[in-house]
Amino acid sequence: MITPAFELTQDPDFLTVKIRVPYARASEFDIYFEGEDFKFYAKPYFLRLTLPGRIVEDGREKASYNADEGTFTIQLPKEVPGQYFEGLDLLTSLLAPKKSRSAKPLVEEMAASAELSEENEEEFDWEMEQIPYEESIPPLQHPYGFGNLRSGVFQRLQDELSDVIDIKDPDQTPAKERRRKRLAAEAAKFEPDHYLADFFEDEAIKHLLKYKPWWIDAHKKMTALQGESHQEHDSPAFVVFSEEEREQMRKFTNKSYLLDKRSRHHVYLGLIDILLAYCYEICVNEGEKNVESSWNIRKLSATLCWLESFSSIHDVLVSFGRRVLCYPLYRHFELVIRAFSDTVMILQLGKAAVLKCLLDVHKIFRECDPAYILNDLFITDYCIWIQKVKSKKLAALCESLQKTTLSKSHMGLELEELEAAAVLVQEEEKALKAAGTVSKQQLLCSESETSDSEESSSTSSSETEGSDSDEQESSTSEDGEINPFQGMLQEERTAPLIDCNGLRQGTNASATEVGDGKSKVSLQSPTPPGKLVEELEMQIHSAMRLSEQPEGLATAGCVSQEQEENPVPEPDRFSEAAAGKGNFLEVSPKPNPLLFLCSTNEDED
Incomplete structure (x- = not known):
C-alpha cells in the first residue's frame, strides 16, 4: 500500500482532511473515523491517522472529490466545538496508531500449541564441522547518537566515516576523554x-x-x-x-x-x-x-x-x-x-x-x-x-x-587580552606613522630651504660675476688708450729676463707702477733720455688717468697683492743717482721691482 500525500486544517467546528490520490478509482473508496482514529482507503492508497483531538459522526460530515487534481476533501465535525487541535502540521506523529506507541519486546515466546511435530523436524547433521570454543571478552562500547542509543557503528564503518567526525575510534573512547580531546583540538586550532x-x-x-x-x-x-x-x-x-x-x-x-x-x-x-x-x-x-x-x-x-x-x-x-x-x-x-x-x-x-x-x-x-x-x-x-x-x-x-x-x-x-594588545599595537603604529609623516615634512621643508638658499647664492654669485665682468668690460671699453698700455705692461711683465750683469739683453727697460694715485717710472738708458723720456711721460699721463678709475679696475692689472700688503719703504728720491749707479727719473715714491726698465751702468756710459 502507498501512503498518500495529505494535509490537515481546522476551524472552530470542523477538521478538514485533504488527501491526494492521483489515478485512484474514485468509485471505490472507504472512509472510517471515530474518536481520535481516522482511516481512508482507495486502492492502492491507504492512510491511517491518530488525531490530536476527538471527532464525531453527527450528519454534518462532508466529502468531495476533485477529478482534475485527484484529491479527496473530507470535513469532519469536532466533538467539542471550538477546541483547538495542536500539531496538525506534524504529519509523522499523526501516522502512527495509538497502540504502536507502547514499546513491545522484539522476541516473544510462542504458545505450546505452536511446537513443531517430530515428523517435521529436520535430521541432525552429525558430520558438521566443529570449531573449538574460545572465550572472548566483548570490547568495551561507549554509546552515542540520539539519546546515546547507538554503539559500534563507527567500528564497522571506520574507513567510510573517518571524514564525518573528528574523534578517532569513538566506540572505545569514553565521554570524558572525548571532551578532553575536543578542547585540546580547539585550543590547537x-x-x-x-x-x-x-x-x-x-x-x-x-x-x-x-x-x-x-x-x-x-x-x-x-x-x-x-x-x-x-x-x-x-x-x-x-x-x-x-x-x-x-x-x-x-x-x-x-x-x-x-x-x-x-x-x-x-x-x-x-x-x-x-x-x-x-x-x-x-x-x-x-x-x-x-x-x-x-x-x-x-x-x-x-x-x-x-x-x-x-x-x-x-x-x-x-x-x-x-x-x-x-x-x-x-x-x-x-x-x-x-x-x-x-x-x-x-x-x-x-x-x-x-x-x-x-x-x-x-x-x-x-x-x-x-x-x-x-x-x-x-x-x-x-x-x-x-x-x-x-x-x-x-x-x-x-x-x-x-x-x-x-x-x-x-x-x-584570551580574546579580550588579544584585542587589547592589538589595539595598543595599532595605536603605536599610528603614532609612529604620524611621527614619520612630521619628520618627512620637516625633511622636505629643510630640503626646500636648502635648495632655495642654493638658488639664491647661485643667483647672487652669478650676479656678482656678471657685475665683475661688466665692470671689467666697462673698464676696458671706457678708454681705448688703456688697452694698449696694459698690453704693453703685460708683455713687459711676462717677457723673459736674461740676467747679464744686472741688464736685460737686447731691449730697453722701463718700469711703471700705478697705485694710490701716484705713478713712478724708473729708467736706465745707455744714452741720454731724449724721445724716450717724452714717450714715458705720455704713458705716465695715461696711467694717471687709469688710476682715477674705480678701485679694483686700474690696479688689478698693475699692482700685486704682495705689494699692497708689504709696501717697499720709500727711498731718497736721488740717493741712487747720487751714488752714481745710473740715471733715474723718479715719478713714484713706491718703486715696483718687477716693473722697471734697465739701461746700461754708469761704467758703460
Missing part, C-alpha cells in the same frame, strides 16, 4: 591572526548580520499577536511547510523512544547545539546552500562532530562559540551572539519551527555523501521525536536558554 583580522576588518561580518531568515518575520508576527486570546496555540500557523518537507515527514517511520531522565536531558541540549550550528550556516550563506553547508553544520556542532553529551546549556554555548572562533571562514563573536538569538526565536515559535529547521538539516546531510550517516544517528530521530514533545517542555527549554549568559571571557581563548 585557534589562530589569533585570523580572529583579529575578522575583528578589525569586519565589513563582511556586518553585511552578513543584516540578513533576515524566515523565522525573524514569523517571530515578529507572533509577538504582535501575543496579546490576543488563543494565540499561544496559533504559533504553528506562522510556520508553513513546503510540499517537499511534507514528503520528508511522510517517509519517516514513526516510532517511540524510551529515554530516561538523563538521556532526555542530553537530547534537549544536543538539539540546541544542532540549531546553533544551523543558524550560523544560514546567516553566513544568507540562506543559500553550497558545498560547505554540510561541513559547517557538523563542524560547529560538537554533538555531531565529537559525539559530545553535554551537561548544561552553558557548556553548549561555550562549545559552539569556541568552534565558531576556530574553524569556519568567518570567525567573529558577533556571529555567535546572532546564532544564539536566532535559536531563541526558533524555540519560541514552537516545535513546528524546530521541525522545519531539522528537516532542512536532514536534506543537507542527505545530499552530502559522507554525512548521510549523521541522519541515521541523530537527525531522523530528532525529526520524529520533536513532533511528540510537549510544547511546555520546549518553552521551558527556551526560557532556560534565554537566561544563560555568554561572554568572550567564557571562551577560554
